[in-house]
Amino acid sequence: MDAAISGNLIDLCVVAMLLLSMLAMTTTRIAQLLNAFAVQSLFLTFLALVVADSTGHTELFILGGITFAVKVIGIPWAMRRISVRLHAGREVDSTMGIPGSLLICTILIIVAYLVTEPLMATLETITRNCLAMSMSVILIGLFMMVTRRKAMAEAVGLLMMENGLFLGVISISYGMPLVVEIGIFFDVLMVSAIIGIFALRISKAFDSIDTSVLRRLKE
């Protein structure tokens, strides 16, 4: 593939991932949130494929394949089923309004650029500009976990953080050794399974998956 085209495709995927993170911050429905996550993972898959093709790091094809199977298909499907079983309500409550959240997202993106600027100079990969985007996606995911009240939305925040992390792994070093990467994927799968189990238990015990009921343990 032409270097310019692959460069453009990489930029497209990365920008799309960041925009989807911001979109996820504005949604008020679980189903939309899961869609945003699935589409974001789809762009991550594309990114892995484009980078694999243009740099010759063939193990990234495998990484892309696993991402597609686990994050685009598997996890969103399972979480949709759980949320139907929980009658999770369609609303995603947040402790902060949408305009305020978006404002903070913008600040987080600026912070991510400031933090990663000195690092970008030291790297030589073609994708190094993605580092700031990757950090932004991680920070926005963290922000989502902090502000959302529903168990499902917190879990999606964690998964989006992980998407940002993989974006970072691909962009600064064309992926880690394959054993480690497969292990990490296996791990993501386990985390979501176990979070699903506990979300079910919480909804049974408290009659709600609103995690603001989980505020009783203190001194």
Added chain:
Amino acid sequence: MTIPVEGILLIPVAAALLSAVSPNSRTASAVSIMGSAAVLAVSIPICMAAFGGTVTEYGLWYVDGLSSVFILIIGVVGLMSSMYSYGYLSHDEEHGEIGSKDIRQYHIMFNMFIAAMLSIFVVSSVGIMWIAIEITTLVSAFLVGFYRRNSALEATWKYLMICSVGITLGLVGITLMYASASHILGGDPGALDWPVLFGAAADLDPMLIKMAFIFIIIGFGTKMGLVPMHTWLPDAHSQSPTPVSALLSAALLNCALYAILRFQMIADVTVPGFASVLMIGFGMLSLAVAGAFILISKDIKRMLAYSSIEHMGIIAIGFGIGSPLAVFGALFHIIAHSVTKPLLFFSAGNVIQGYGTRDMGDVRGLRKSMPATAFMLGAGTLAIVGLPPFSVFVGEITVLAGAVDAGMYPVAVLTAAFLVLVFAGFTRNIFPMMKGEPEGEVKAPRGVLRMLPMATLLLITLFLGLFMPEIMSDALWSIADWFTGAT
């Protein structure tokens, strides 16, 4: 005959499988105890060889002196905890709180938890180490949520969420380190192996390593219980079954500490002094906040959990000071804390089961109702606050001496002041429980398998405080010299 490293990992996995097929809860408990004893027995030759300077390194595995200290701790604490589990869970079963199926599940998870923790210390790739640390969170989540009470669920949810975020940030740090290393080592697939990283440390990019270490200390520090990322810890420790609390405190926190130490060694070579500031800073903050919370705690297990944060703080300060003396003290303190804290948790477990409450204000007349437990709790309290002749005293005084020796007087003075605060908190909370008359009926728990681990731990902490065996001091000194680059 030497048993390879795989043996250490296979035993707990086999024990987990055997407890899954055990006909009753008694057999499952026996399997856990024998499995833990076997792990300890098998790891001793490998660890002794490592202390003697022979590094076991082949395939995926890497065991040196530093990892051996932690492996032996897991062995001892695992064995004590599996013994105590038997009496503790039988008591709950008799009172109808749990069924024998729950006990079997408990033992499966218990052994998997041990296996996951051990694998952290024997692998050479930091990537796989990360995976193993994450697996410890996932497995132990089931143990923390063992009692399906609402409060236990809340603790589990916090534990899962906060530690998963922490560990994700830790992975960002590992990625940055890998980026720097793969830049130098080219496409070497071993660029994530710790010995390779450590060997190349001098050539790594200082900017990347600084950034990486910040992410690593925040990420793994979450799991280690450093303030302000500690908020999951008191909840998880107080809500889980008592033998699990002991394991969390004396074994799990060490796992994250170990990961931080490995990266600190790399960072100390690449950017000398950078990691020290962060370690001392987080350590001081942990010590201060934990001290304050110990003073105002009402729940006995929460107080012990804050005490773990405090000791992790002291250990972080010791490694942060970075002189051989301070590092020696910190290494010794890891061992001292890991043998003393389970003693306190086990005593607390007896009190909680006897009185049916965790509130220290509601417990009176302990000396009359449970004299043996009262003795253990009293002795354990004196040991954990760092009074001579117990081992924690030796650890603390060596770290303090290290701080003075390195000219860090403010660090030494503040640490000493916070230790006084902790002393006040513990005596104020624990000793009033001994006096007076017990109100209402006390179901004093009995059993050899309860008292045996407590007596053993008390003897170990007393013994280590009085005499340090030469083999141990030699081993710790050589690790300390190696850690600080003195050799």
